[in-house]
Amino acid sequence: MTNWKPPHLPAHVFVNPRLAPAEESLAAAATGVVDEAGFARAAAEIKAWPGYQPTPLRRLPGLAHQLGVGGIAYKDEGGRFGLGAFKAVGGAYAVLRHLQDKLGGDVSVADLLAGKHRARTRDITVCTATDGNHGKSVAWGAQIFGCRAVIYIHQGVSVGREQAIAAFGAEMRRIPDNYDASVRACAADAAKNGWQVISDTTWDGYQEIPRHVMHGYGVMMGEVMDQLAPAEQISHVFIQAGVGGLPAAVAGYLWLELDALRPKIVVVEPEKAACHFESAKAGRPTPVTGKLDTLMAGLACGEVSPLAWSLLDKASFAFMTVPDDAAVFAMKVLAEGIGGDGRIVGGEAGVGGLAGLIAGCLDERARQALLLDAHANILIIGSEGATDPVLYAELVGRKPEEVLAA
Numbered sequence: 001m002t003n004w005k006p007p008h009l010p011a012h013v014f015v016n017p018r019l020a021p022a023e024e025s026l027a028a029a030a031t032g033v034v035d036e037a038g039f040a041r042a043a044a045e046i047k048a049w050p051g052y053q054p055t056p057l058r059r060l061p062g063l064a065h066q067l068g069v070g071g072i073a074y075k076d077e078g079g080r081f082g083l084g085a086f087k088a089v090g091g092a093y094a095v096l097r098h099l100q101d102k103l104g105g106d107v108s109v110a111d112l113l114a115g116k117h118r119a120r121t122r123d124i125t126v127c128t129a130t131d132g133n134h135g136k137s138v139a140w141g142a143q144i145f146g147c148r149a150v151i152y153i154h155q156g157v158s159v160g161r162e163q164a165i166a167a168f169g170a171e172m173r174r175i176p177d178n179y180d181a182s183v184r185a186c187a188a189d190a191a192k193n194g195w196q197v198i199s200d201t202t203w204d205g206y207q208e209i210p211r212h213v214m215h216g217y218g219v220m221m222g223e224v225m226d227q228l229a230p231a232e233q234i235s236h237v238f239i240q241a242g243v244g245g246l247p248a249a250v251a252g253y254l255w256l257e258l259d260a261l262r263p264k265i266v267v268v269e270p271e272k273a274a275c276h277f278e279s280a281k282a283g284r285p286t287p288v289t290g291k292l293d294t295l296m297a298g299l300a301c302g303e304v305s306p307l308a309w310s311l312l313d314k315a316s317f318a319f320m321t322v323p324d325d326a327a328v329f330a331m332k333v334l335a336e337g338i339g340g341d342g343r344i345v346g347g348e349a350g351v352g353g354l355a356g357l358i359a360g361c362l363d364e365r366a367r368q369a370l371l372l373d374a375h376a377n378i379l380i381i382g383s384e385g386a387t388d389p390v391l392y393a394e395l396v397g398r399k400p401e402e403v404l405a406a
């Protein structure tokens with residue numbers, strides 16, 4: 001097979017002893033994290049936004065054959081609303097919900113987009129801390145729905161990502177520390193200035209907005225359900241985690257939708273920012289400190305979102321960590337199109353789940369622990385395209401547009 005030369009990719013797997021039994025419903029597990037009504041409202045609102053289009057679910061039979069699994073379906077979020085990542089449907093949706101709450105009454109998306117409430121919305125400020133994609137979504141939401149945004153970034157966020165957010169008219173503030181410090185700086189300034197924090201992570205007394213964010217992500221899962229073949233069953237989802245909002249939304253959606261037939265959720269993290277992995281081992285939220293220096297920028301989080309964790313603790317079949325090399329290899333595999341697969345542009349954080357699948361398949365112990373065999377039909381959420389095109393070209397050796405043109 002051309003270009004199939006995987007480097008050594010150590011995969012650490014922790015099989016979750018607290019996984020809820022298949023017959024337990026999400027309501028019985030009493031997580032209260034996501035619900036059907038929340039997903040339904042978000043889908044109805046988001047599908048009314050200009051430029052809405054489902055993103056493609058791409059099949060990778062060549063890679064599945066190479067890895068000895070039955071099938072791989074890759075939900076390619078690179079084209080989401082022109083923002084390059086699934087986050088477009090989370091933060092922007094929470095901005096919308098906040099404005100609707102503030103304005104009261106029946107404020108429609110159409111009226112907000114048409115600027116009918118601009119006189120009031122322009123005095124409202126939303127803010128957030130971000131690794132890049134979430135902040136871009138909040139800045140974009142503020143721009144299209146007509147309010148002001150202040151976005152906090154940390155020392156590891158590239159200038160390219162900073163500029164991409166600033167392009168939506170947001171005020172940018174860089175904190176010379178890690179992601180978690182930028183979360184705290186944002187919260188402190190918001191309290192001082194009367195701004196609304198639109199965060200994708202939760203803390204004591206702050207859950208409603210991040211729940212909107214998670215419900216927004218559900219739009220992606222609704223599309224996946226429509227895109228699967230009739231009666232097709234997914235056995236595993238390999239899903240990357242930052243603070244956990246994405247995997248919790250995915251796991252919660254599938255639990256509500258499929259109940260006992262829900263797939264095994266495998267939460268994948270960079271080895272240097274593995275707060276879910278450590279929390280799973282400890283049996284409670286456990287922070288990871290340090291620089292959290294991983295190439296997978298969107299996943300460089302040291303603290304789980306407690307609300308997301310409360311679901312993932314019960315819904316995850318396993319947690320695993322991968323080295324940055326696994327992400328780079330996964331990006332190259334997608335760009336190359338193994339065994340005749342179509343070429344895909346996947347960004348560093350976006351390929352986290354695929355990196356986990358590849359590393360898990362290549363390591364015999366991990367493969368067995370994860371129950372990966374020729375019957376496995378795996379869903380991957382490719383959560384971003386080349387959101388930092390310069391870094392993408394450095395890592396893959398070709399520009400995103402060259403990959404797509406080849």
Ligand SMILES: Cc1ncc(COP(=O)(O)O)c(C=O)c1O
Nearest residue numbers: 133242243244245246298383384
């Ligand atoms: C591309 C991408 N994938 C995955 C994630 C992880 O999402 P979460 O932090 O909700 O777990 C992020 C977070 O920023 C991201 O940008």
